[in-house]
Each structure stands twice: as C-alpha cells, then as structure tokens.
Amino acid sequence: MHNVQSPSTEHRLIITGPTRLERRGWCIRESNAGVHSTPRESRYTMLSANSAESWVEYYASEHECAKANARTTNWTMPSLRSLGVLPPAKVASIGCGNGMDVVALRDFGYEAQGVDMHEVAPPARPWCHIGSGLDLPLVDGEFDAVISLEVIEHVGVDYDGKGSSDRERYAAELMRVVRPGGVIVLATPNRFFPVDEHGSGLLQVRFHSPFRDSTLTFGELRQLFPGCEVGNLGYDGYFMLEKLSRLHIPVSPIHLLLKAFNNRWLHQSAFNPHLFVWFRKAI
Numbered sequence: 001m002h003n004v005q006s007p008s009t010e011h012r013l014i015i016t017g018p019t020r021l022e023r024r025g026w027c028i029r030e031s032n033a034g035v036h037s038t039p040r041e042s043r044y045t046m047l048s049a050n051s052a053e054s055w056v057e058y059y060a061s062e063h064e065c066a067k068a069n070a071r072t073t074n075w076t077m078p079s080l081r082s083l084g085v086l087p088p089a090k091v092a093s094i095g096c097g098n099g100m101d102v103v104a105l106r107d108f109g110y111e112a113q114g115v116d117m118h119e120v121a122p123p124a125r126p127w128c129h130i131g132s133g134l135d136l137p138l139v140d141g142e143f144d145a146v147i148s149l150e151v152i153e154h155v156g157v158d159y160d161g162k163g164s165s166d167r168e169r170y171a172a173e174l175m176r177v178v179r180p181g182g183v184i185v186l187a188t189p190n191r192f193f194p195v196d197e198h199g200s201g202l203l204q205v206r207f208h209s210p211f212r213d214s215t216l217t218f219g220e221l222r223q224l225f226p227g228c229e230v231g232n233l234g235y236d237g238y239f240m241l242e243k244l245s246r247l248h249i250p251v252s253p254i255h256l257l258l259k260a261f262n263n264r265w266l267h268q269s270a271f272n273p274h275l276f277v278w279f280r281k282a283i
Ligand SMILES: C[S@@+](CC[C@H](N)C(=O)[O-])C[C@H]1O[C@@H](n2cnc3c(N)ncnc32)[C@H](O)[C@@H]1O
Pocket: 041, 042, 044, 068, 094, 095, 096, 097, 098, 115, 116, 117, 118, 131, 132, 133, 134, 148, 149, 150, 151, 154, 155
C-alpha cells in the first residue's frame, strides 16, 4: 500500500529517566518514532501501562479493540456522515491507538488509514503507519476527513503547565493532510471542566485546574485552526460509561444529561466535560 511503513522495523521507544510524575506513579514515555520522527517528539502520559510493551498490550486488548470498534460505529461514522463525509471518502485517524477505528471505517467502505507513534493491533497494521503526528507520513491534501480522538491533550505536554508549540505543529500537520473543504474532527477533555478521565483509582478521574492545565478549551482549539469553519458534534454513542455500569450506577440519566451539551453554546461552556469539535478547511 502506498506510503505505509512496516511497523515492526521502524518503531523504537525511548524510556526516559524518572521524572516528578513518574515518581508519583505515572508512566511517561518519550517516543521517537521511525523514519518520520522529529528531533522533539511529544511526551505521552498514560496510567496503568508501565512500559511501552504493556501500553501496546493494553490498547490492543480484545476489550479495547471492541470498544474502539463500537465507538467508530456509534459515534465516528454518524459524525462523519453528518458532516457530509460518506464512503468511499478518504479518512485518516491520527493517534489511532489500536487502529480499530481504521478497520471499522474500512469495513463501512471508507478508504481509511491511521497513524500512531505506537504499534497498532494486528488487524489494523496493513492500513496504519507508525509515525509522528508532528511530521505525518501522509501526502498534502490527501484526505477528505482527519479524525484525532483523545490525542491533542497529550501532544507537547510536560504536565508542569500548558502544552507547548508542538500543538501548533500538530494542528498544522492535520491541516496539511486534509483537502480544502475537508474536515478535521477532534475529541478532547474540556479544560474549563475541572475533571477528566486521565487519572487513577476506580473511576480513573483526574481533577485539574480550569485555569492552568494541559487540556484545552474550545477557544484554544479554535485558535489552532485559523481560517476554518468550526462547529461541535454530540455525545451520542461516544462514551459507554462502563466503569459506572460496573459500579451499578444507572447510566441512562447520565447519557441524557450529556445530550444537553450537544447544544453549541453549552458545549463551549465550563459545564461541558468533553469537547467534540470539527473544523472545515477553507476552499
Ligand atoms: C488516549 S490514546 C487515543 C487513541 C485513539 N485515538 C482512541 O481514541 O482510542 C492517544 C493516542 O495518541 C498517540 N499519540 C500521542 N501523541 C502522538 C504523536 N505526537 N504522534 C502520533 N501519535 C501520538 C498515542 O500513542 C496514543 O495511541
């Protein structure tokens, strides 16, 4: 396939020395991924994975793959359709994790490819590149849509404050590979809302300052994509709230409550936990 690298040979991970966060039990890895790497790669932080191998193992687990597949069917596909991106459109998933969204999109007739700095799950490998979101191994204007779900909050983060200019470079790369008139779809926690799902414990929630944190607001996202038309997508089909279900907490009222944030103005507010934002590149 055009421009797809072999994951096994091009990928290497550098485990950095212990940092303040690692001493607190976080696992921080700095990745320099393959031929498409850049001197300064983003730092990626994630709980419950103590090495690069266990990270890949966790993300490629049957459970995580099934979740990615379900979310693609229930949220990504309807979202793309609502934006007029129909099969056989070309879609790139940047920071695709296990890559099962790429597989699901292809099953539905999209011409999908993925990029991640870690190895993807075996079924996704023929369609995915191992590479950096800061220097995408993709051709200019090649895609009708680019999706990047739960990624931008991890790009250029030192977790001592806000993100760095790597975010601008990442956004510029997404803009570069989408065609004029094409869309970029992002999902990321809302900085204004002081709780997100990057923590530890039973529910894995993290409390953060709405004023000083590496997550982004709607406005900050918009600034990264100048000149684009912008809008938001809804919650329906995105979260399964399985941790709450396991605790026998009824999830239907929560789903109902989250639906309220499908509204454009509420979506941008401090009451909304998560941002689902699309940008349309000017023609
Ligand atoms: C929280 S996971 C989300 C994965 C997937 N998009 C999903 O929603 O299930 C973030 C992913 O972004 C990838 N990632 C983070 N920074 C990246 C970068 N600079 N370039 C490429 N991938 C990156 C990580 O390897 C990880 O797989």
